[in-house]
Amino acid sequence: MTIYSFWIFDRHCDCIYHKDYKRPYRQLRSKLDFPAGAIDEKKQTTGGPPTGKGPLSVDDDAKLVFGVVFSLRNIVTKLAGEKESFFVFRTSKYKLHFYETQTNLRFVMITDLKVDGIRPILEQIHAGLYVDYVIKNPLSPVEHKNGVGVNNELFNLGLDRFLRPLSIFE
Amino acid sequence: MVVYSLYILNKAAGLIYQRDFNEGLKRLSSNDYLVLSGTFHAVYAIASQISPVPSSSGIEVLETETFRLQCFQTLTGTKFLLISEPRQQNTDAILRRIYELYADYVIKNPFYQIEMPVRCELFDRHLATYIRGIP
Numbered sequence A: 001m002t003i004y005s006f007w008i009f010d011r012h013c014d015c016i017y018h019k020d021y022k023r024p025y026r027q028l029r030s031k032l033d034f035p036a037g038a039i040d041e042k043k044q045t046t047g048g049p050p051t052g053k054g055p056l057s058v059d060d061d062a063k064l065v066f067g068v069v070f071s072l073r074n075i076v077t078k079l080a081g082e083k084e085s086f087f088v089f090r091t092s093k094y095k096l097h098f099y100e101t102q103t104n105l106r107f108v109m110i111t112d113l114k115v116d117g118i119r120p121i122l123e124q125i126h127a128g129l130y131v132d133y134v135i136k137n138p139l140s141p142v143e144h145k146n147g148v149g150v151n152n153e154l155f156n157l158g159l160d161r162f163l164r165p166l167s168i169f170e
Numbered sequence B: 001m002v003v004y005s006l007y008i009l010n011k012a013a014g015l016i017y018q019r020d021f022n023e024g025l026k027r028l029s030s031n032d033y034l035v036l037s038g039t040f041h042a043v044y045a046i047a048s049q050i051s052p053v054p055s056s057s058g059i060e061v062l063e064t065e066t067f068r069l070q071c072f073q074t075l076t077g078t079k080f081l082l083i084s085e086p087r088q089q090n091t092d093a094i095l096r097r098i099y100e101l102y103a104d105y106v107i108k109n110p111f112y113q114i115e116m117p118v119r120c121e122l123f124d125r126h127l128a129t130y131i132r133g134i135p
Helices: A058-080 A119-135 A153-163 B030-049 B091-107 B121-133
Strands: A003-009 A015-020 A086-090 A095-100 A106-111 B003-009 B015-020 B061-064 B068-073 B079-084
Touching (some): A003 A058, A015 A058, A058 A095, A058 A106, A058 B061, B003 B030, B091 B121
Antiparallel strands (some): A003 A106, B003 B015, B061 B068
């Protein structure tokens, strides 16, 4: 079982936190305005503007991931009512887990197919880590504008320490 | 077990068949159904793009608290979407069977124009009988 990546999007639809744990394919270009250390492995850096076939930047990937969860959530609310949301979708190669808090903070985790029912883990990341280290931090801004994101050492470390011992992390 | 509805999308994201079998989900206007199928078609394509591993398909199963959406794409690009209760078993087998019915009573119908909305009485009838018989 593997976790591929983890994303947090705020209520303004911006990606405020991103971490890649494993990426066997489709390396992304690193993006400078993400906090140092948030991008785990060395990404191949290519100069120049993104071309059609070149590697996507982390920013572009974030837009795609957000686009998918946002559109799917819209489909679900249309069919089942305002309060409904989906918790997972599966393709032939990966699973995407989704959790949205009352404050429209969206947690997304991409894992392989064997991982099941990790909603409690996402809830714990929100309640235990995000609230404790980011919300309760008096120096942390309420809104994360301009792509700065959650640039918080404690949250980084706490998330790492929380995820690595789990059985879904291998 | 309950199957809520079936959608068939052609390869250009057009909705060519839509049918509700049981109550449970909201009724939408026909325009909303078109928007929904268009959106799903796009999201399906993007989902295979954001895959961290090579050669992933698009969305196969979407799970929510109230329903479960299973998608089956044929080799020709037609998509079958089945919306059922979350606990419904074997939805992929159900979709394959519906695909067989589609091949038999829609594609083999000499008056059916390919990629156009499905209006075949035989298909309707056999589909209804099959869905009613699902345990």
